[in-house]
Amino acid sequence: MTNNSKKSYLELTKKWHRFAVLSDAIAMLSWDRQAIMPSGSGAARAEQIAILSVLKHEELTDPLTLELVDKADTAELGDIEKKNLFEIRRIYRHAAALSPKLVEEHSRACATCEGQWQLARKENNFQVVAGSLGEVVKLTRQIAAIKAETFKSNSYDSLLDEYEPGGASAQIDAIFALLEPALQKLLPEVIEYQADIDFPTYPTPVPxxxxxxxxxxxxxxxxxxxxxxxxxxxxxxxxxxxxxxxxxxxxxxxxxxxxxxxxxxxxxxxxxxxxxxxxxxxxxxxxxxxxxxxxxxxxxxxxxxxxxxxxxxxxxxxxxxxxxxxxxxxxxxxxxxxxxxxVTPNFIRVDADEITYPLHIILRYKLEKALVCGDLSVADLPDAWNEAFESSFGTRPPDDLQGCLQDIHWYDGAFGYFPxxxxxxxxxxxxxxxxxxxxxxxxxxxxxxxxxxxxxxxxxxxxxxxxxxxxxxxxxxxxxxxxxxxxxxxxxxxxxxxxxxxxx
Amino acid sequence: MTNNSKKSYLELTKKWHRFAVLSDAIAMLSWDRQAIMPSGSGAARAEQIAILSVLKHEELTDPLTLELVDKADTAELGDIEKKNLFEIRRIYRHAAALSPKLVEEHSRACATCEGQWQLARKENNFQVVAGSLGEVVKLTRQIAAIKAETFKSNSYDSLLDEYEPGGASAQIDAIFALLEPALQKLLPEVIEYQADIDFPTYPTPVPxxxxxxxxxxxxxxxxxxxxxxxxxxxxxxxxxxxxxxxxxxxxxxxxxxxxxxxxxxxxxxxxxxxxxxxxxxxxxxxxxxxxxxxxxxxxxxxxxxxxxxxxxxxxxxxxxxxxxxxxxxxxxxxxxxxxxxxVTPNFIRVDADEITYPLHIILRYKLEKALVCGDLSVADLPDAWNEAFESSFGTRPPDDLQGCLQDIHWYDGAFGYFPxxxxxxxxxxxxxxxxxxxxxxxxxxxxxxxxxxxxxxxxxxxxxxxxxxxxxxxxxxxxxxxxxxxxxxxxxxxxxxxxxxxxx
CATH class of the missing domain: 1.10.1370.30 (Neurolysin; domain 3)
Structure with a gap:
């Protein structure tokens, strides 16, 4: 490691330390918001988190960051230093790929859509949120396309990479193609096997x-x-x-x-x-x-x-x-x-047992891939959901509340997370x-x-x-x-x- | 307000907003630290608060801040805008008066001294903390001198201004000169008056x-x-x-x-x-x-x-x-x-009743003024305390734990706060x-x-x-x-x- 590259590496470490500590501060403020914050202070807290996020983003996307990565990146680097540079470059590219305007539009669309989703659930009516979800999906496709270009990957993988660095839909497809039929074979066997079991009940309330x-x-x-x-x-x-x-x-x-x-x-x-x-x-x-x-x-x-x-x-x-x-x-x-x-198959993922849970996930994975790459339109989502559910579980959800409205993830913009x-x-x-x-x-x-x-x-x-x-x-x-x-x-x-x- | 000064004012408002929101975030993280944080995460939290404080300080002392204040400060300003500029200038000057080196030295000395104070209390021995307090007082005097120069005020007032903007020791001296004898006259009268009162007791523990x-x-x-x-x-x-x-x-x-x-x-x-x-x-x-x-x-x-x-x-x-x-x-x-x-006179301020509380404060005010302006040395503090207490309350603290070791304020560097x-x-x-x-x-x-x-x-x-x-x-x-x-x-x-x- 030359003196110059060592100096650049140290400077980068200092920059990253601020970035990491800002992330920690945001994490603590977010925990507080979800766990104990009084309901009337949401707007003020949102502003705190927004300003810290902007500072964090500025720290990261400062062109100096990439310059330092390049200067530090020499052949004599130790293994850990190489991994650090690799990760910094990856995270930098996620952040810098998008224009601030697109990030802001997407963030606003997700916030709106989450609100509409709450309403849609209350009214058990997908139409209430269809427009907002359409906007989120439109922007998600734009983001995915830009990142796919940046990372030389496909759209879905470029989103997946934020949750599972290096993850690949080709690998997931291959795994799920084996898992799904195996589970569908196993499920009726287990149900039959359990038919004779006398499960205990716990009527005593526990304080x-x-x-x-x-x-x-x-x-x-x-x-x-x-x-x-x-x-x-x-x-x-x-x-x-x-x-x-x-x-x-x-x-x-x-x-x-x-x-x-x-x-x-x-x-x-x-x-x-x-x-x-x-x-x-x-x-x-x-x-x-x-x-x-x-x-x-x-x-x-x-x-x-x-x-x-x-x-x-x-x-x-x-x-x-x-x-x-x-x-x-x-x-x-x-x-x-x-x-x-x-084991008791159910329409709702979060209530699912260990065997049916993956079937819920496989369904969502297929649908979100189709949404991201443009094969499925938001308007067709409820029907596509219900058909997929029926083909997997043999029953059709009675309404969208027990179908495509049940999870928050897509409505708050998280595509690529489910698998x-x-x-x-x-x-x-x-x-x-x-x-x-x-x-x-x-x-x-x-x-x-x-x-x-x-x-x-x-x-x-x-x-x-x-x-x-x-x-x-x-x-x-x-x-x-x-x-x-x-x-x-x-x-x-x-x-x-x-x-x-x-x-x- | 000219277009240019309006533009400067708006830019300043945006800068200040970030400063204010960072202060809010620090306030929330500090509350958490004092109220519910697990004890083992103190170092990580200190780092979060330190980094946010640095960012806040950078935001404030950016020379552009003062430039914008000057550009915005025109005769046609509205009343609120004038007050805002006045306060920004005041807070800027407090922050910018000191070199980062002095701020850091002072902050480290206070942290050390607070730790030694805990020890000194445990051992009921002022000597344990005397050296550290000496260092804090030395740096406090330096800070006070620099700020007095900046604000064209006296040393003590320049410290007081951080807690009570515009506060003046001349005014406090005048008030306390009337209050102290009045309380000393009142106190024995009240004690005599209350001698006949049969105060209730509350032996029942309340969950x-x-x-x-x-x-x-x-x-x-x-x-x-x-x-x-x-x-x-x-x-x-x-x-x-x-x-x-x-x-x-x-x-x-x-x-x-x-x-x-x-x-x-x-x-x-x-x-x-x-x-x-x-x-x-x-x-x-x-x-x-x-x-x-x-x-x-x-x-x-x-x-x-x-x-x-x-x-x-x-x-x-x-x-x-x-x-x-x-x-x-x-x-x-x-x-x-x-x-x-x-009313029951007591050596300890935080246990004091409404009449004797101000006497505790007046004692501390006189001593801290003398410490700041150099009339009292740290070595002489315990005796000075005990004499002042005796002359005010008629009894002498039996030890320093009930004397000059009882409050945290000086040991964590807060001079000018007591009055x-x-x-x-x-x-x-x-x-x-x-x-x-x-x-x-x-x-x-x-x-x-x-x-x-x-x-x-x-x-x-x-x-x-x-x-x-x-x-x-x-x-x-x-x-x-x-x-x-x-x-x-x-x-x-x-x-x-x-x-x-x-x-x-």
């Missing part, structure tokens, strides 16, 4: 205070560091904050204690990833989470792989007895475990399978409430890598293979049809 | 939940807008946030319900001022609170003038009976009111007296729980003025006179010696 206390106990057991994070309440559960201050939320329903607990566990998975990111690279691109596929793999590994296992319920049952002050057969480990495996849910579920199965191969006693340990072997494995193989490897590289290094549906299908067969899984 | 609920009821009654603010818990009660999102905190003690309630009422007074600031000038200097004297006048007006009046306790007693589920003589209005008037507490108490008495002159039935209304006449009077005469008038102008316009001790002494005589107050 919120006890649910909260249980959630905190499980968070601690899983390894959440409360010195660097919080648990709060919000309408929609989410993870927010920064790696040094991870804030997760859940919602409580006295008549459904499983929902708040599984929400807490899911968000704890996300939080453990953030808390395990390499602190020595904090504020550098390589120190950040890799992308939404790895992120979702961490939440789903905890929620689906670990905490719906019979072994987890062995650990959980006596704690529940004590914390909820309950007794009876339905609170025994086996019944709790049974209950967590119930990461299911890719994350596949990755979770693959990673957990690999962890058990490395440590065959992980599930036995979990039944005793010991999660450290698992957490250490995740810390080493996923969390501590940050963005120093790509999603694909992380998976290959940790599991020996690129992403595939094998581990996920084995897992579903084992959990839902009692078919013996591979011996480890 | 925190009930105290919180009472606090919220009283906040609402006083006029606090929960759509634009919150009540939370913290170790040290404070007001934070922004005018559109005012956040107050209190602390709860099951065995002392009066402390949390009076804390809530005090902070509500601050909050009502913030919530009443003119929204049409939001983000402009004239739209901000005038300074600490007016701010403290608003909290003390609510806490001391209004909510320790016999009429307030008439309103409060039945609510307490219901919320605390208590009964008995000590919970009747008269006894509650009696209890709130108890605003007592000036605020005087202003509170004067304003409340004027409000009752304008509306003789205010206290009768309060006994029925109606606070709107009072609040509307404050909105009109104080809150809605923002910084468009000086503290002096606000007082003269609202009460007919500049700040004096008359109303305060009348109030103390009436409340604590039962001497008839003026007829209104």
């Amino acid at each position: 919120i205070q006890n649910q909260k206390s249980l959630g905190q106990i499980i968070m601690k057991a899983l390894g959440f560091d409360f010195l660097k994070g919080r648990l709060d309440t919000s309408v929609h559960p989410f993870s927010g904050g920064t790696p040094d201050d991870v804030r997760i939320t859940t919602r409580y329903n006295e008549n459904d204690w499983t929902s708040s607990l599984m929400g807490v566990i899911h968000e704890t998975g996300h939080a453990l990833y953030e808390q395990g990111l390499p602190s020595r690279w904090r504020g550098q691109p390589v120190g950040s989470a890799r992308g939404m596929v790895v992120h979702e793999s961490q939440s789903l590994l905890m929620e689906m792989q670990v905490c719906r296992s019979p072994e987890f319920f062995k650990f959980l049952a006596p704690i529940i007895e004590k914390e909820f002050m309950v007794q009876g057969d339905q609170w025994k480990a086996e019944e709790l475990s049974n209950n967590s495996r119930r 990461t849910y299911t890719l994350g579920a596949l990755a979770a199965a693959q990673l957990f399978s690999a962890a058990r191969k490395d440590h065959p006693d992980i599930l036995a340990q979990i039944s005793k409430g010991h999660f450290s072997t698992l957490l250490n494995w995740l810390r080493k193989n996923v969390h501590s890598i940050g963005s120093a490897l790509s999603t694909k590289e992380i998976l290959i290094k940790a599991t020996g293979s690129p992403l595939s549906i094998t581990a996920f299908l084995e897992h579903l067969n084992s959990r839902y049809l009692g078919k013996a899984s591979k011996n480890y | 925190i939940q009930n105290q919180k609920s009472l606090g919220q009821i009283i906040m609402k009654a006083l006029g606090f807008d929960f759509l634009k603010g919150r009540l939370d818990t913290s170790v040290h009660p404070f007001s934070g946030g922004t005018p559109d999102d005012v956040r107050i905190t209190t602390r709860y003690n099951e065995n002392d319900w009066t402390s949390s309630l009076m804390g809530v009422i005090h902070e509500t007074g601050h909050a009502l001022y913030e919530q009443g600031l003119p929204s049409r000038w939001r983000g402009q200097p004239v739209g901000s609170a005038r300074g600490m004297v007016v701010h403290e006048s608003q909290s003390l007006l609510m806490e001391m003038q209004v909510c320790r009046s016999p009429e307030f306790f008439k309103f409060l007693a039945p609510i307490i009976e219901k919320e605390f589920m208590v009964q008995g003589d000590q919970w009747k209005a008269e006894e509650l009111s009696n209890n709130s008037r108890r 605003t507490y007592t000036l605020g108490a005087l202003a509170a008495a004067q304003l409340f007296s004027a409000a009752r002159k304008d509306h003789p039935d205010i206290l009768a209304q309060i006994s029925k729980g109606h606070f709107s006449t009072l609040l509307n009077w404050l909105r009109k005469n104080v809150h809605s003025i923002g910084s468009a008038l000086s503290t002096k102008e606000i007082l003269i316009k609202a009460t007919g006179s500049p700040l004096s001790i008359t109303a305060f002494l009348e109030h103390l005589n009436s409340r604590y010696l039962g001497k008839a107050s003026k007829n209104y």
Whole structure:
């Protein structure tokens, strides 16, 4: 590294530090807005976030940034420095590709559309939001086209890249082409298999205070560091904050204690990833989470792989007895475990079980690809949705509220995000399978409430890598293979049809 | 206003808007740090606040700011525009007077000193912090000298100006020279007068939940807008946030319900001022609170003038009976009111009653003036404190923990802040007296729980003025006179010696 390139690299690091810290500040203010902000201060908060975003954008798209990247980029660079430059260049190009005018138009169109979507839901009438969504889709197509040109990729991939850097629809197409028929074959088998199972019911309401206390106990057991994070309440559960201050939320329903607990566990998975990111690279691109596929793999590994296992319920049952002050057969480990495996196809994605969830995602992925590349018009969306749903699930949504109006994502402008849910579920199965191969006693340990072997494995193989490897590289290094549906299908067969899984 | 000066003014407004919004973002992040942040994320949060402060400082001290002020400053300016320019120039000069190096040294010295102060308190040993405080005082003297040169004022006034714009030690000297002997005459009279009073005791512990609920009821009654603010818990009660999102905190003690309630009422007074600031000038200097004297006048007006009046306790007693589920003589209005008037001299300022509180402040004011102008050395501070205390209260603190180590202010670098507490108490008495002159039935209304006449009077005469008038102008316009001790002494005589107050 020449003196000049070293100097440029250091200057770039300083610039990026400001950019990263501004992002952190925005993250904290956004958490506050969603979790505890009084409703009347929305406009003032929006202004704060907008001004910080402008400053962040100015910091990033300053032409000096690219100049410094170019000057710093010499052959003698170390590996980490190379990764940092690669990521800075990628993020710079996302930001600089679009004119400020287009960014502003798109941002305004999304805000309008989200408002109209709320209205459309209230009136159960897609027409209310059709015009606004049309505008969002029009601008999204423009953005996708410009970015495709910049990144020499196709439109959809250029959007996907913001959520899953390096993600490719060709790969997703190939995976989903195997997954969809496999699930459609599995689903009726599971429904038939479960027909004889007598699922337990939990009529006793559980006070919120006890649910909260249980959630905190499980968070601690899983390894959440409360010195660097919080648990709060919000309408929609989410993870927010920064790696040094991870804030997760859940919602409580006295008549459904499983929902708040599984929400807490899911968000704890996300939080453990953030808390395990390499602190020595904090504020550098390589120190950040890799992308939404790895992120979702961490939440789903905890929620689906670990905490719906019979072994987890062995650990959980006596704690529940004590914390909820309950007794009876339905609170025994086996019944709790049974209950967590119930498969019931449903029109609504967020209520879906582990088997049907990916079918919901595949449907949305196909439709959003068609919307972005212009094969589907907004006017035709409701019918296209209902037909796709019928062909996948065999029933037709009775209205758009249970159809194409159910999710916020497209209406607030997030195209290219949906597939990461299911890719994350596949990755979770693959990673957990690999962890058990490395440590065959992980599930036995979990039944005793010991999660450290698992957490250490995740810390080493996923969390501590940050963005120093790509999603694909992380998976290959940790599991020996690129992403595939094998581990996920084995897992579903084992959990839902009692078919013996591979011996480890 | 010429076209050029109009253009400059508009550009300046835009610059200032960014500055103001950055200040708001910092305020929210600081509230979070003090109220709910997990302890392990302090370093990351400090970095966020530091970077935003640097950006804010860059925005302000950009030489273009002063250039734009000069270009905009023409004779044809409207009144509000003139006030805005005046304030921008004042704040610019405070910021630009000091070299970044001096600011950084001072900021580091204060942080170190605050840490040493914690240690010194733990060990009850002033020597532990003497060196650090010496460094803070040395840098404070440098800063004061530079600013005195910039503002053509004396050292102390140049520091005072940051907390109380336009404040002058000559005026404070004159006021305190009258107030101190008056209080020293009053204090023994009150103690003798109260010797026969049988003060009630409240041995029943009151659960925190009930105290919180009472606090919220009283906040609402006083006029606090929960759509634009919150009540939370913290170790040290404070007001934070922004005018559109005012956040107050209190602390709860099951065995002392009066402390949390009076804390809530005090902070509500601050909050009502913030919530009443003119929204049409939001983000402009004239739209901000005038300074600490007016701010403290608003909290003390609510806490001391209004909510320790016999009429307030008439309103409060039945609510307490219901919320605390208590009964008995000590919970009747008269006894509650009696209890709130108890005068007991004490070494500790924050535990002081309404009469001795100003004596604590006068002591600190004299000492900090001497420290700033070089008449008192840090080494001599403990003795100087103890002598001043003895001459004022007749007893000598047994140690420095109950003497010069008790307050954080000097140790974190706040010189010139203390007198605003007592000036605020005087202003509170004067304003409340004027409000009752304008509306003789205010206290009768309060006994029925109606606070709107009072609040509307404050909105009109104080809150809605923002910084468009000086503290002096606000007082003269609202009460007919500049700040004096008359109303305060009348109030103390009436409340604590039962001497008839003026007829209104």
